[in-house]
Amino acid sequence: MYKYMFIYSAFSAILTALPFYFENLWPITFISLTPLLYYLIKNKLSKLNAFLYGFTYGFIFYLLGVHWLWSLYPLTNFGFNKLSSFFIILGCWLFISIYEGALFSLISFILNILNLGLLQKAIYIASLWTFLEWFQGLGPLGFSWFPLSLPLTNCPFLIQIASVLGSLFISFFIVFINCIFSIIILNKNTRKKSLIILCISLVLIIIGNYICLNIGNNKYTTIDYSIIQGNISSYNKIEENFVKENLDTYISLTNKSFEDNPNIDLVMWPETAVPIYLNKNEYVYNLYKEIAIKNKSNLLLGAFTFSDFKKYNALYCFNPDGNISGIYRKGHLVPLGEFIPFSNMIFKTFPKLKELKAFSDNLQGDESTPTIKTSFGTIGPFICFESIFSDIPKSEIKKGAQILCVATNDSWFKESKQLEQHLRHSVLRAIEFNRYILTSANTGISAVIDNKGRILNTVPQSTSGYITGTANLIDNRTLYSYWGNIPILTFCIFIISFQFLKSKNLYKKC
DSSP states (O other): OOTTHHHHHHHHHHHHHGGGTOGGGGGGGGTTTHHHHHHHHHOOOOHHHHHHHHHHHHHHHHHHHTGGGGGGOOOGGGTOOHHHHHHHHHHHHHHHHHHHHHHHHHHHHHHHHSOOOHHHHHHHHHHHHHHHHHHTTOSTTOOOOOOTTGGGGGSGGGGTTHHHHHHHHHHHHHHHHHHHHHHHHHOSTTHHHHHHHHHHHHHHHHHHHHHHHTOOOOSEEEEEEEEEEOOOOHHHHTSGGGHHHHHHHHHHHHHHHHHHOTTOSEEEOOTTSSOSBGGGOHHHHHHHHHHHHHHTSEEEEEEEEEETTEEEEEEEEEOTTSOEEEEEEOOSOOBTTTBOTTHHHHHHHOGGGGGSGGGSOOOOOOTTOOOEEOSSSEEEEEEGGGGGOSHHHHHHHHTTOSEEEEEEOOGGGTTSTHHHHHHHHHHHHHHHHTOOEEEEESSSOEEEEOTTSOEEEEEOTTOOEEEEEEEEEEOOOOHHHHHTTHHHHHHHHHHHHHHHHHHHHHHHHO
């Protein structure tokens, strides 16, 4: 019985990973889990085999998913030689895959010990999967990079209901549909009933998406924007002699964008466009003021800042008068990239690590998530990695953000698929919160996304350029912006707990 067990699991992992790399394959998301779930629903496994079955899926999926970590090789810029770089990246690659694989093993392990009917299993698996997907994003080490909803950003119509129930609900629906397909294949007796459930589910989701897509935004104003992409890699700009080159590139592109449109309200530069501590560099600070005053425009840009003996990754906004209208300091930092987890313990055990460039500059996080008031309205800013989490824009929408702006630096990953995957998370945020999103990236992909998740324009990766256009400032709030993930999580926790307690009572009676 167990001879081909892991083939089902591995095959599903490969199928599920493919749409994250080949955007035209997004439809297979609705069937990619079917082999995994078919075998799991059909067979009663031992506890060990159940654990290993789920682990195999998660491990292989993440091995394929985060293989772009190898685009960081070598880590010589951080003080490591090539051999050390190889083992560090290999360790991170395996750690993520093993950790996430262990989480997925819980699904098969728990399901295997419960006594559930076929349709009960479908709802239970979808609930447990959705809960674990949410769990993956918790805490400073949270890494919810691969939600099942992400490939569907290539067809925004199918995920409009995220404005009501969030992208977690989309993941729930995908898993549920995969379960129904598994049951249709597995059991002839329930096939007709399963087909009816499948058809009703698809009709309801299409109607829901259509309604959400066509809900009007009657109250909005517009702004003209310019998004600048200098195409200067972090591997170059961290060198001091490149600071002037960075400035010249961004100033030149900004001037060209004003030649196209002299009435631009907002100019946006990427995360740490010029990697200096801005409040400690009077020359560059005054230069930014002059740019804002000269162009009579708001200038939003990334820079480091130093405050109370702490270092932050920040966004500064200069208003048309040259004054700072707001500073946003990044709250959710990248583990190992911007801070070292458990650094006190690590440095105490291995004090020589402090001498390495990679470990010498830990940044601090600021979780206050302020909005920025400009001359035209309110911006909800966030930086890089923060765009994969919905709680930050939710907080900013509550504070009156009319447009969301993402400043990012993905140049460390060169031309890998990481850049496109990162951009796709902003599509989810745009739909969830009914806001235009402007994204400025150092080497790409800079983009403008409308409030329905449609990517209107981009500057391709590894290209120097800019985007100009008009964006809507929207005041209307989505239902999701009020209640977040509470409805879907409440439902999932109820199903998980109820079925678990019910099965436990049945075992006692036996």
